Structure formats: structure tokens, C-alpha cells
Amino acid sequence: MFEATNELGNLVLSTGGTLTDPNAAAALAVGLAALGAGYAERGIGSAAVGAMAEDDDLFVNGLILTVLPETIVILALVVVFIVG
Amino acid sequence: MSAAGSPNPEYVIARVRARRGSLFGDEEYRKLTRMGPAEIARFMEESSYDAEINALGSRHGGVDLIEYALNRNLAEQFDAILDWSEGSLYDLIARYLRKFDAWNVKTVIRGVYTDAEQSAVETDLIRAGEFDDRRIRRLLEADSIDGVIEVLEDTVYEEPLRGAYAEFEETGVLVPLENAVDRAFYERLLSGLGGDEPTRQYESFLVAEVDFRNATNALRLARSGAEIDPAAYFIEGGDLFTRSSLARLAQNVDELVEYIGDSQYGEELGPALRELAEADSLIAFEHAIDAALLAYGDRLGTIYPVSVTPIISYILAKERETENIRAIARGKEAGLSPDEIESELVIT
Numbered sequence: 001m002f003e004a005t006n007e008l009g010n011l012v013l014s015t016g017g018t019l020t021d022p023n024a025a026a027a028l029a030v031g032l033a034a035l036g037a038g039y040a041e042r043g044i045g046s047a048a049v050g051a052m053a054e055d056d057d058l059f060v061n062g063l064i065l066t067v068l069p070e071t072i073v074i075l076a077l078v079v080v081f082i083v084g
Numbered sequence: 085m086s087a088a089g090s091p092n093p094e095y096v097i098a099r100v101r102a103r104r105g106s107l108f109g110d111e112e113y114r115k116l117t118r119m120g121p122a123e124i125a126r127f128m129e130e131s132s133y134d135a136e137i138n139a140l141g142s143r144h145g146g147v148d149l150i151e152y153a154l155n156r157n158l159a160e161q162f163d164a165i166l167d168w169s170e171g172s173l174y175d176l177i178a179r180y181l182r183k184f185d186a187w188n189v190k191t192v193i194r195g196v197y198t199d200a201e202q203s204a205v206e207t208d209l210i211r212a213g214e215f216d217d218r219r220i221r222r223l224l225e226a227d228s229i230d231g232v233i234e235v236l237e238d239t240v241y242e243e244p245l246r247g248a249y250a251e252f253e254e255t256g257v258l259v260p261l262e263n264a265v266d267r268a269f270y271e272r273l274l275s276g277l278g279g280d281e282p283t284r285q286y287e288s289f290l291v292a293e294v295d296f297r298n299a300t301n302a303l304r305l306a307r308s309g310a311e312i313d314p315a316a317y318f319i320e321g322g323d324l325f326t327r328s329s330l331a332r333l334a335q336n337v338d339e340l341v342e343y344i345g346d347s348q349y350g351e352e353l354g355p356a357l358r359e360l361a362e363a364d365s366l367i368a369f370e371h372a373i374d375a376a377l378l379a380y381g382d383r384l385g386t387i388y389p390v391s392v393t394p395i396i397s398y399i400l401a402k403e404r405e406t407e408n409i410r411a412i413a414r415g416k417e418a419g420l421s422p423d424e425i426e427s428e429l430v431i432t
Contacts, residue, residue: 043094043390050098050168 026083033076040069091173093390099168100398103161106132107405113429116412117422121146124413125153133157150413154406155210159184161402162212165395172278176286176392178214179273180399185213186269189241190262192223192232197258229261244268266319270294274321282391289384289396292349294322296373299344302334307366324349352376367428374430378404404430 048062108116108131116124128150129137136153144152162181169177188209195205202224211220219235226232229252233245244264251260274294277287301317302325315331324347325333333340344350345357356372378400385397408429415425 046092047094047098050095051102054099054102 022083026080029079030073030076034073037069037072040072041066044069089170091171092169093173093392093395096165096168096173097390097394100165100395103132104398104401107401108409110431113408113412113426113431116409117415117425117429119416121150121413121416124409124416125149128153128409136160147413147417151410152207154410155208158402158406159210159212162399165399166214169395173392173395176277176283177395177399180290180396182213182272183269184210185215185239186241186265188213188215188220188223189232189236189265192226193229193258193261193265196226196229196232240268240272241265263317270319270321282388282393285384285387286392286396289380289393291321291323292380293377294319295324295349296377298322298325298330299340300370300373302330302340303337303360303366303369305334306337306340349376352380371428371430374404378430 045066048058048066051058052062112127112131116127119127125137125141125146128134129141133153136156137149140149140152140156162184166174166177166181188211191208192205194200195202195208206224209220209224211217215223222235223232226235229249233242233249236242236245241264244267245261248260248264252258273290274287277283298319301319305317313331315327318325318327318330324344333343341357341360344353353372353376356369356376359372360366360369381397381400385394387393408431411428412425415428420428
């Protein structure tokens with residue numbers, strides 16, 4: 001899946017158009033980072049729900065671990081400020 | 085409970101790992117070996133077995149209560165695992181759990197053969213396999229072996245059972261029927277497994293189990309010196325033996341022990357084989373084989389943390405726990421000392 005999105009990005013960038021605009025490229029970077037975070041959260045989330053089903057006390061730990069990949073998106077947002 | 089959808093190992097593994105933490109450890113076993121049957125039941129009531137002990141406590145007592153509670157808990161836990169898993173994960177787990185279907189079919193056939201009470205047969209069933217309650221009810225209601233085969237008509241057991249039925253009518257012994265059920269199970273166990281690395285690990289574990297089963301059978305036959313054709317007990321799918329090599333090796337214990345020692349399992353089973361040679365005890369050897377399988381399962385569960393293997397590892401550990409508790413309860417009933425019972429347990 002990631003290879004495919006990378007290729008798509010390359011293709012769009014090399015054919016020119018609006019995406020050569022730095023702002024658009026930064027937006028794409030944030031979007032891809034969010035995609036990656038979502039994929040990571042899928043696995044962690046289902047494991048967390050499984051653990052919570054066995055033991056309610058794990059709710060807080062599960063929640064924290066589930067949203068950890070979200071940091072990738074926040075770091076990607078930095079790109080927006082650098083470029084913009 | 086379905087084979088549709090994409091596999092969800094993360095969810096199942098998280099639940100299974102949590103349950104694994106509540107399995108009995110060394111400490112609990114040591115306590116259990118010093119208790120009487122009633123105390124064991126009370127101890128279980130305070131552990132993860134509470135629901136089963138409470139449900140069965142009014143109808144049964146003593147060692148029977150423990151035994152039925154263990155069976156029911158095993159069935160419920162394994163049914164739940166099948167319930168959670170989806171996609172290819174379901175298929176991989178169901179393969180192994182179908183051994184309880186085979187067990188149930190054999191129990192029902194034995195019940196019919198000995199004219200046992202329906203309720204007596206029912207309590208001995210372990211409803212952990214794929215058969216649903218309706219089929220099990222119909223199996224229990226069957227009053228002849230022909231009737232049992234009829235109930236199984238759309239399963240993999242029908243054809244081999246029909247084949248073995250003629251032989252059963254001729255000889256009047258159950259061995260051909262039971263062999264047919266076992267063989268149907270093992271044939272399906274290893275057929276058409278997928279190709280990724282964790283699945284290959286799982287497959288090599290299943291092959292090891294078949295090999296170990298063949299080795300124990302051969303050793304038993306060799307030591308009993310009975311006039312039974314070892315090839316009739318041969319299970320397909322293993323690496324270690326072929327039908328003819330098993331038949332030849334079962335004639336001679338020393339040769340067989342040497343053969344196993346030189347095989348790829350030599351390292352794991354080496355201590356067990358030495359013990360067999362020294363103490364001349366087949367029980368110790370069988371326990372060593374169980375422990376080797378369990379250790380193999382444990383290792384399997386840590387190599388690929390997000391695959392089917394940790395789940396199988398839990399299933400093995402759980403099975404071993406119920407067998408250990410059963411051994412303790414039965415040993416207590418027979419009046420064995422704590423030390424003797426401890427030597428009967430398989431703890432890793």
C-alpha cells in the first residue's frame with residue numbers, strides 16, 4: 001500500500017501541475033503521515049480493545065498506546081510550518 | 085465465528101495473552117498437590133474456573149466435579165477463541181481444535197458400543213471443536229453406529245467411517261473405526277496450509293506433534309510385544325517415520341530409541357531417551373515428549389508475536405493445565421503422595 005502511495009506521489013510531483021507548489025507538497029506530506037498513523041492505530045486499537053475486554057483496568061493504557069502513532073501526524077505538521 | 089474477512093491476530097492475541105497470565109504456575113500446582121479433591125474444587129472456584137464449578141456444583145461432587153468443570157472450561161475458552169478469530173486465522177486455529185470433534189465422535193461411538201447412558205456420554209464430551217450443539221445433540225441421540233455415521237454425513241469423517249464400518253462388523257472391535265476418525269483428522273490437519281513464514285512454523289509444529297505421536301505409539305507397541313501390525317497405527321504427515329520404517333522399527337526397542345536419538349528431535353528428546361534407557365519407564369518418556377512439545381509451543385509464540393503461533397501456544401498451555409489438574413485430582417483420589425503426583429505433572 002505504501003509503495004503505491006509513494007509512486008502516486010512521485011508521479012504527481014514529476015508531471016508538474018499544482019503539486020510542485022511547496023504548500024501543496026507539504027499538505028500531501030501531512031496526509032500521507034496521517035494515513036500511516038491510521039494504519040498503525042488499526043493494529044494497536046484492536047489489540048487494546050482485546051486487552052480491555054479481558055481487564056477493564058487496561059482502558060487508560062490502551063487509550064494512550066492507541067493514540068501514540070498520532071505523534072507522527074503532529075511531527076508532519078512541522079513540515080507545514082517550515083515550508084509555509 | 086467465520087472464515088470470512090481479513091485475519092485479526094492483534095485482537096485475539098491480546099485477549100489470549102491476558103488469559104495466559106491467569107494460568108496456574110509452579111506455586112499453585114505445589115499448593116494443589118497438597119489438597120484433597122474438595123479443597124481443589126474450592127481453589128478452582130476462586131480462580132478462572134468459578135463459573136463452571138458453580139454451574140456443576142449442585143449436580144456433581146468430588147473428582148467428577150473437577151473433571152467436568154475442566155472439560156467445560158476448556159470447551160468454553162476454545163470456543164471463544166474461535167468466536168473471536170476471523171479469516172485465515174480462523175482456519176488455522178480450527179484445524180487444531182478439530183481434534184475435539186474427533187474426540188467427541190470417538191466418545192459417542194464408544195458410548196453406543198457399550199450401551200452407555202446418554203447423559204454419561206454427554207458429560208464426557210468436550211464441546212470445543214467445530215460441531216455445533218445441534219449436531220452434538222443428534223450424535224447423542226443416535227442409537228447405532230450406523231446412525232452416528234449418518235449424522236456425520238456432510239463431514240470429513242463420513243467416508244473413512246463408512247470404509248471402516250465393514251471391518252468393524254466383521255471383527256466387532258472399535259479399533260478400525262477409531263483409527264478412521266484419527267486419520268481423517270490428521271489428514272485434514274496438514275492439508276493446504278498457506279505459505280508465509282509463521283504458518284510454516286505452525287506447520288513444523290504440527291509435523292512434530294505427528295512425529296511424536298508416532299514415536300510414542302511405536303514405543304508402546306515395541307515394549308508391549310503385542311502381535312499388532314504397527315502400520316495400522318501409523319499417522320500420515322510426519323517427517324520422522326514412513327509406514328514401512330515404523331513397522332520395522334517397532335519390532336526392536338533399542339533400534340527405535342537409537343533412530344529417534346539420531347533424528348532432528350534428538351536434542352530435545354535426548355534426556356528423555358536416556359531416562360527411558362536407564363529407568364525403563366515409558367511414562368517418563370511420554371511426559372518428556374509432552375514437555376518438549378510444550379517448550380516448542382512456547383518458543384513458537386515468541387518468534388512471530390503477531391501471527392497464529394502465540395494463540396496455538398496458549399491453547400497448548402491451557403490443555404496442559406487441565407491435564408495437570410486432572411492428574412492431581414485423580415492422583416489424590418487414588419491416594420498418591422504429593423511427590424508422586426508432582427512427578428506426574430508436566431510443568432515448563
